[in-house]
Amino acid sequence: MEWAISLLLNHPEAMHKAWTEITAEVGQDKFLDETDLPKLNYLQSIISETMRLFPPAPLLLPHESSEDCVVCGYSVPQGTMLFVNAWTIQRDPKLWEEATRFMPERFEGGEEGGGCKLLPFGVGRRACPGANLGRKVVGLVIGSLIQSFEWNRIGEEETDMREGTGLTMPKAEPLVALYSPRPGMVNLLSTI
Ligand code: HEM
Numbered sequence: 250m251e252w253a254i255s256l257l258l259n260h261p262e263a264m265h266k267a268w269t270e271i272t273a274e275v276g277q278d279k280f281l282d283e284t285d286l287p288k289l290n291y292l293q294s295i296i297s298e299t300m301r302l303f304p305p306a307p308l309l310l311p312h313e314s315s316e317d318c319v320v321c322g323y324s325v326p327q328g329t330m331l332f333v334n335a336w337t338i339q340r341d342p343k344l345w346e347e348a349t350r351f352m353p354e355r356f357e358g359g360e361e362g363g364g365c366k367l368l369p370f371g372v373g374r375r376a377c378p379g380a381n382l383g384r385k386v387v388g389l390v391i392g393s394l395i396q397s398f399e400w401n402r403i404g405e406e407e408t409d410m411r412e413g414t415g416l417t418m419p420k421a422e423p424l425v426a427l428y429s430p431r432p433g434m435v436n437l438l439s440t441i
Pocket residue numbers: 305306309310311369370371372374375376377378379380382383384387
């Protein structure tokens with residue numbers, strides 16, 4: 250979620266497009282809820298694009314081969330511990346056009362990301378069983394933050410997008426941003 254807001258701060262046109270979509274589909278008389286999410290295609294694209302560039306688990310979870318096998322010409326003996334480098338796959342220029350660019354529009358047709366090239370939740374039998382719940386929670390939080398608040402960087406400089414070290418892709422520097430209630434949402438926010 251921190252990466253998504255950071256990316257949107259550096260791409261105000263995408264933030265504006267997401268807000269326009271939320272205003273059109275949800276309005277300003279009620280808070281966005283779970284039933285709105287399927288209508289918010291651009292918001293879904295932002296989430297996919299954020300998870301493509303900054304997968305929360307860049308190496309997924311360790312797996313162990315249950316029998317001898319050959320993967321892409323490499324022989325893998327039974328019992329080998331295997332890591333899948335989702336971060337590299339999801340930034341591979343052979344698989345993605347302008348691979349390192351934040352471009353949620355790439356998901357708008359609904360076909361991009363098929364097969365095994367987008368795998369923030371893993372794939373197959375041991376894929377994340379909480380993927381739907383995870384995506385919903387992220388959509389609700391990011392969508393609500395965009396619906397309710399105007400977001401700005403703290404200065405002229407772009408938000409720092411450097412990655413820290415760790416198994417779950419932290420930012421090198423925590424996000425610091427300015428936000429204020431959107432004028433059309435003040436009344437609703439004051440009821441909380
Ligand atoms: C944005 C949120 C989430 C992300 C990005 C995420 C990502 C992942 C990834 C990458 C794996 C490993 C898949 C693999 O190695 O092939 C995984 C496994 C798993 N996740 Fe999630 N997850 C999320 C939310 C959740 C939630 C909400 C739950 C439970 C309610 C959950 C439960 C699990 C479990 C139990 C596994 C192990 C599955 C197995 O080994 O069979 N996850 N998740």
